[in-house]
Amino acid sequence: MKVASFNVNSIRARLQIVLDWIQKETPDILCLQETKVTDDEFPQTSFEAINYHVVFRGEKSYNGVAIISKIPPGNVRVGFSGDESEGTRLITATINKIPVVNTYIPQGVHPLLKQFRYKLEWFQRLYDYFDKNFRPDRALLWMGDFNVAPEPADVHDPDHLLGNICFHPDEHTALQRFREWGFVDVFRLHQRESEQYTFWDYRTKNAIARKKGWRIDHIWATRALAKKSTKAWIDIAPRLLEKPSDHTFIVAEFDI
DNA sequence: ATGGTCGGCAACCGA
Numbered sequence: 448m449k450v451a452s453f454n455v456n457s458i459r460a461r462l463q464i465v466l467d468w469i470q471k472e473t474p475d476i477l478c479l480q481e482t483k484v485t486d487d488e489f490p491q492t493s494f495e496a497i498n499y500h501v502v503f504r505g506e507k508s509y510n511g512v513a514i515i516s517k518i519p520p521g522n523v524r525v526g527f528s529g530d531e532s533e534g535t536r537l538i539t540a541t542i543n544k545i546p547v548v549n550t551y552i553p554q555g556v557h558p559l560l561k562q563f564r565y566k567l568e569w570f571q572r573l574y575d576y577f578d579k580n581f582r583p584d585r586a587l588l589w590m591g592d593f594n595v596a597p598e599p600a601d602v603h604d605p606d607h608l609l610g611n612i613c614f615h616p617d618e619h620t621a622l623q624r625f626r627e628w629g630f631v632d633v634f635r636l637h638q639r640e641s642e643q644y645t646f647w648d649y650r651t652k653n654a655i656a657r658k659k660g661w662r663i664d665h666i667w668a669t670r671a672l673a674k675k676s677t678k679a680w681i682d683i684a685p686r687l688l689e690k691p692s693d694h695t696f697i698v699a700e701f702d703i
Numbered sequence: 704a705t706g707g708t709c710g711g712c713a714a715c716c717g718a
Contacts, residue, residue: 456718457710481718483711508711509718554718557704594718648718650707693709693718 448543448703450476451682452590452664454551454646454694458482458513462490464686468696470497472682475517476542479503480551480592482511489513502540510535512549512591516542527576537573543703545672546581550591555612563612566594570621574628583629586672592694593665597622597632600641601662613663631673633666633699638679645681646694655683666699675701 451474455461458479469477482489484505494501494515504525505511512535514520520540526533536551550573555566581587595618599605608614626632634643644660651659666679679699687695 460710481710508716556717559704646718648707649709650718652707691709 448476448701449474449698450478450547450588450590450666450701451696451698452478452480452549452592452666453696454480454592454664456481456483456693458484458490458511459488461690461692462493464684464690464692466493466497467686468682468684469494469499469515471684472696472698473517474515474698476547476588477515478547478549478590479513479515480511480549481509482513483508484511502538504531504534504538506535510551512536512538512551514538514540514542514547514549516540518542520547522546527572528580533569533572536569537576545586545588547588547590548577550589550593552592552594554594555618557612558610558615558617563615563617567617567621570618570624574621574624577625577628583669584671585669587669588672589625589630589667590665592663593622594663595619595622596661596663597665598635601644603642603644603659603661613661625667629669630667631670633668633673633676634662634679634681634697636673636676636679637699643681644695645697649691649693664694664697666697668699672701675703677702
């Protein structure tokens with residue numbers, strides 16, 4: 448089983464990139480974030496035309512998540528349990544009997560702003576969602592744009608960036624709780640090198656060449672599932688260079 | 704709480 452995640456930053460702007468990537472890599476599951484379209488505008492038929500299923504929840508201009516899969520997804524849930532208000536940031540579906548949670552975590556803007564509190568509260572709500580609805584001793588996949596680089600190796604200048612948004616001790620504490628609950632960072636399980644990034648800020652010139660990146664897109668799995676993972680990698684697809692993109696695909700394979 | 708650039712859309716936005 449091959450799974451992947453990509454912050455698409457507008458599904459309309461990058462539909463062909465995604466379709467080409469799917470046809471090249473044939474993932475079983477692909478999670479997208481920042482689709483930036485309402486549900487009536489989502490290009491569902493484009494995915495069906497290449498024999499994939501897709502479930503999604505979006506809104507105008509901002510946010511939006513989708514899960515694309517070879518097998519029809521079951522038990523689709525949008526938002527936190529009993530509350531669809533965060534549905535454009537959280538979608539859950541069961542595929543191959545494995546619950547897949549796709550999140551677009553609030554970015555937080557700056558640690559001194561109220562949006563940062565909102566981000567930390569969002570992590571708390573997500574923790575409660577996992578704790579209430581899933582079990583750490585069963586297979587569970589959590590993928591998406593977490594908007595947090597977990598470790599010093601995940602940013603280009605950890606000493607300088609510590610305390611910045613997406614690399615803040617409060618965010619690291621939040622992520623640590625998910626590890627204690629039972630999640631494993633599947634990419635880190637297989638790749639120990641630093642400078643393995645999934646995001647580069649558009650506003651930093653020549654960011655990719657200068658290695659000014661962040662590893663903020665993730666594939667995490669419960670221990671039982673992570674044990675079955677065989678490899679993980681970041682795919683800077685050639686097309687991303689033709690059509691600039693601030694995020695890349697992150698991919699993992701499982702012996703299932 | 705820099706400034707830089709995108710995507711979307713007409714917000715001195717959000718990332």
